Amino acid sequence: MTSISKLIKQFTQQAIELNLISEVDRYYIQNRLLALVKVDELTSESLSDGNLPELLNSLDAIRHYAQTQGLLSTVSHEVEQFEAEIMDLVTPTPSVLNQTFWSLYKENPEQATDYFYQLSQANDYIKTRQIAKNIAFKSPSDYGDLDITINLSKPEKDPKDIALAKSAPASAYPACLLCMQNEGYQGRSNHPARANHRLVRLELSGENYGMQYSPYVYYNEHSIFLSESHRPMAIDRACFEHLLDVVSVLPHYFAGSNADLPIVGGSILAHDHYQGGAYEFAMDRATVLESFSLASYEAVSIELLKWPMSVLRIRSLNRQNLADLAERIHETWMIYSDPAVDIHSHTNGERHNTITPIARRRGEHYEMDLVLRNNRTSSEYPEGIFHPHRDVQHIKKENIGLIEVMGLAILPPRLLSELDGIKRYLLNETTLDAVAQPHQAWAQDLRQAHPSFNRHTIDRFIECEVGAKFSRILEDAGVYKQTDTGLTAFKKFINYLIDTTDKERGY
Structure with a gap:
């Protein structure tokens, strides 16, 4: 059995070779690890020549030592906290990380995100080993090849954790999983360990946001952009501006938002945030069925896509014009009804219409996909008229959020x-x-x-x-089906949008 001294030396050496820490940090890291496992000194044994164990394998070995010595239980949240505390030692502080990121950014935005993404994997914030368990394949469809994943990466709750979480005192800190206060947080029985969590700070339309990667990434460089303010999500002009800001700062990324209503929205509606990354989805490659134009927005093109969801794609070299038209489409859709195809914008004062917006760059052009959504329910479809119907819920019954909308x-x-x-x-x-x-x-x-x-x-x-x-x-x-009836109704909305917009703007 490898001694704890050798395990600590191996871990430290591997962290140096991965450029997580510098040679000057060696003694400091070794001593902090000694303190965590309640050992007073390192033995003099040296590392043998040859390949070192993987960093995460050394982490496993140190954790196993702590458990065999009675220093650590097997309760999953306590193990998670212990491992995150170790990986925090080899993770740059927020100020150093941000300095490095923005220094690399001056050279090339992709170099900056590559650095942050690789760090987030190396320090075990992104759970690479769990993600590797996922099943992923492509499947042909009338809309192109769809991405299918069976998500095996998120661990099931340990019954001991569930019991502890139930008895744990209520806490409003951090207010949710997306709050900036999670950065470096120890964690507790009902809140994940975040000691090794880091955020890149950036400004979107004059507001402070943080960029992080998802711990269980669903696609390449699956990132989250979260507001410093804990406030509910909203689809509005500010949202469109923020998405366009993201793709202006990181032109190799897309940025999108879940809708802001239950049933058609994401799982966290309480905190303003967006998602992004460096991935081409099936919807990005969707065929254009028909193009439209507005006299009052000559610099913006509008396209109707062949896609199972109801998508308007708008494109322009002028991001201001694009944001203006996105706002106009959103405002028009919010109050639009067409009972012939089951679309009612409101019932008894409750709003049902909203949009799932996605922004990207194609060369010098800015592009936004605006996916029309409606969350109305009925006696026939109590989970949602425009929601997976019961005959397919044996495959998936959860909300269709941003990622699924795009074909994953x-x-x-x-x-x-x-x-x-x-x-x-x-x-x-x-x-x-x-x-x-x-x-x-x-x-x-x-x-x-x-x-x-x-x-x-x-x-x-x-x-x-x-x-x-x-x-x-x-x-x-999809609110408008890809049928003759559905497409006719969709074009009816588009023509209404064009006519009312041009008329209001004096064209």
Whole structure:
């Protein structure tokens, strides 16, 4: 068994080689690690020649030592705090990180984000090992290749953690998971450890924001831009300006916002924030069905996309004109109704219409996709008229947020074992009773439509069928369907937008 002294030396040396710390930090880091494991001194043994263990493997070994010595329990939140405290030692302080980021930014924005992204992986803030467990594949559809992921990275709650969280005193600090006060926070039974968490500070339209990466990234450089102020999300002119600011500062990133209403919004509506990253989604590549123009906005193009959600894409070299038109479209949609296609902007004074906006750069052009949303419910569709309907909820029943809107499915971990049960049924290795009940009707339909399967084709077949379900899920969420009736109604809204806008502006 490797001694704790050697483990500490290995960890420190690897951190130096990864440029997380400098040679001058060696003794300081070693001594802080000694204090964490209640050891007074390092032995004189030297590191052997050859490859060092991976940094995270050394972290595991130090954690294991602490547990065998009775210094650390196996309760997951306590383990998380211990590991984050160790990784905090090899993470630059916020001031140093920001100085480095903006110094690199002067050379090239991509160098700056590369530095921050690599650091966030190396210091275990981004949970690379858990993310590697995720299942990811592409599936063809009428709208192009969709991205499908079965998310296995977020750990399930330990029953001991649940019990501790229930008995933990209520706390309003930090007010939510997105507050800046999370930076460096120790964590507790009902709040994740954030000792190794860092934020890049940036200004969006004169307001202070922080940029971080998601601990469980769903796509390349999955970033979050959060307001210093804990305030609810809102889709408004300021939101459009902020998104355009992000892609002005980081032209290699897109930036988008979840909608600001339940059912069609994201999971955290209480804190103003946006998401971004360096990834091309299927919606980015969507075919243009028809183009429109406004006499009062000659410098802005409008396109209707072939996409299961209802998307208007606007583009201009002039970001001010783009923001103006985005605001106009939003204001028009907020009060627009078309009962013939189930669209009511308000019922009993409750607003239902909103927008999911996404900004990007294409060369010198600014571009925004405005996805029209409506969160109305009915007796037939109590979860939402424009929400995954019950016949597809066996695949996904959660909100269709920003990431799914763009064509990346984030599916629950239960599907891994449930799909395996369907495969075994189709291969005649088990009976229908062994298939999870919500999937049984689907499994029977698949067998009737495709009576012959084999081990070489079954995996890809199921992937494509899951992709087809996701395509249907997005179609359910689209306020205007990709049918003659739906597209006619969509064009009716676009023409109303053009006519009223041009008339109001004197054209």
